[in-house]
Amino acid sequence: MQLDPVSGWYADAQHCPSANCNARPQGEISLLVIHNISLPPGQFGTGKVQQFFQNQLPVDEHPYFAGIAHLQVSAHFLIERDGVVTQFVSCNERAWHAGVSSFDGRDNCNDFSLGIELEGTDDQPFTDAQYTALARLAGELLQVYPTLGVERICGHSDIAPGRKTDPGPYFDWPRLRAALLDQGER
Numbered sequence: 001m002q003l004d005p006v007s008g009w010y011a012d013a014q015h016c017p018s019a020n021c022n023a024r025p026q027g028e029i030s031l032l033v034i035h036n037i038s039l040p041p042g043q044f045g046t047g048k049v050q051q052f053f054q055n056q057l058p059v060d061e062h063p064y065f066a067g068i069a070h071l072q073v074s075a076h077f078l079i080e081r082d083g084v085v086t087q088f089v090s091c092n093e094r095a096w097h098a099g100v101s102s103f104d105g106r107d108n109c110n111d112f113s114l115g116i117e118l119e120g121t122d123d124q125p126f127t128d129a130q131y132t133a134l135a136r137l138a139g140e141l142l143q144v145y146p147t148l149g150v151e152r153i154c155g156h157s158d159i160a161p162g163r164k165t166d167p168g169p170y171f172d173w174p175r176l177r178a179a180l181l182d183q184g185e186r
Contacts, residue, residue, distance in 0.1 A: 003140045008090030010137065013077065018053045018088040020074035020096050024111060029091060030147035031103055031113035032138060035075060035156045036120040036166040040064050044081050044119055053078075053088045072096060075115035077137060083129030085137060091145075101159040109159050114141060122168030131172070135179035142180065150180050 002012040009015065039048035040062045051057045052068070059069045075097040078086045089095040097115030101108065116134065120126050142148050155171065156164040 003091070003144050005144050008092035010077070010085065010087050010091075010140070012136075013085040013087040016050050016054065016086050016088055018074040018095070019055065020053060020072045021089040021093045024092070024094045026111070027092070028112040028147065029114060029145045030152060031109060031159075032141060032148055032153045033098055033109065033113050033115050033156055033159060034134075034153065034167045034171065035097060035115060035117045036122065036126075036168060036171075037075075037078070037117045038119055038121055042121055049078055049117065049119065050086060050088075075117045077115070078117045078119065079130050079133045079137070080119045081127050081130065083127070083133040085133050091141070098156065098159060100163065101156075103154065103159045113159075114145075118167060118171075120167070120170075122165050123170065125170045126167075126172070131175055131179065135176060135183065138176070139180055139183040150177055153177075 003010045037049055038044055039046060039052055041064060048057060053074045057065050057069045059065050074088050074095045076087060076089050076091055076095045091114055094110050095115050096110060098109040098113060103109050118126055118130055156166045
């Protein structure tokens, strides 16, 4: 097992701790939210997502950064285009990825969810390496957290409709679900 349930850290990830997190109100983990992000928008492999989640985004480097540098956000994981996984927040803590959100009639999804960012945009397909890494990571999370299930994996757009569009129309939900089922998951 690559995920230590005691610490909440995934051994098969680079660790890049973010201060943008806090305690879960009830310690519950029962939802997995898939996002996409790229900084600057549409540019990959820049390292700016890591800086953003650590409140170190260089505001003067790109006009877009000035509008988001004040935000304090994070996710539990980022999967880059080459499949490299970075973890920012322990799964045992609440990352600040969902914002105003609701799932199954319940608000504040950050309280009970894990957030995985895929390096990408709404208008481009994700890479094979990303799907492979995502299936491996999600499969591990499903094993460690019994309140998760394939039916409790959704997109940011599903929990914040009208406000968010990610992971976008190019995300291949059937591919992810088939990979998880092939692993013998719920």
